Amino acid sequence: MAKNQFKLKLSGTDGNAFALLGKFRRAAIVSGWTQEEIKPVIEKATSGSYDELLATIGENCDIS
Numbered sequence: 001m002a003k004n005q006f007k008l009k010l011s012g013t014d015g016n017a018f019a020l021l022g023k024f025r026r027a028a029i030v031s032g033w034t035q036e037e038i039k040p041v042i043e044k045a046t047s048g049s050y051d052e053l054l055a056t057i058g059e060n061c062d063i064s
Helices: 017-030 035-045 050-060
Strands: none
Touching: 017 035, 017 050, 035 050
């Protein structure tokens, strides 16, 4: 996991994978993550199924 754990509220968010990734990226940046920390999470999240995307995001932040 990258340096700062943060909370990410997904309820009310479009279930589209790109919308979820965008919300994750914005929250990570606000939480102080660098692009070098965000990039591998996005790569892993987009390398498999939608369920794997959600699992990867969940491994890197506190989803509510």
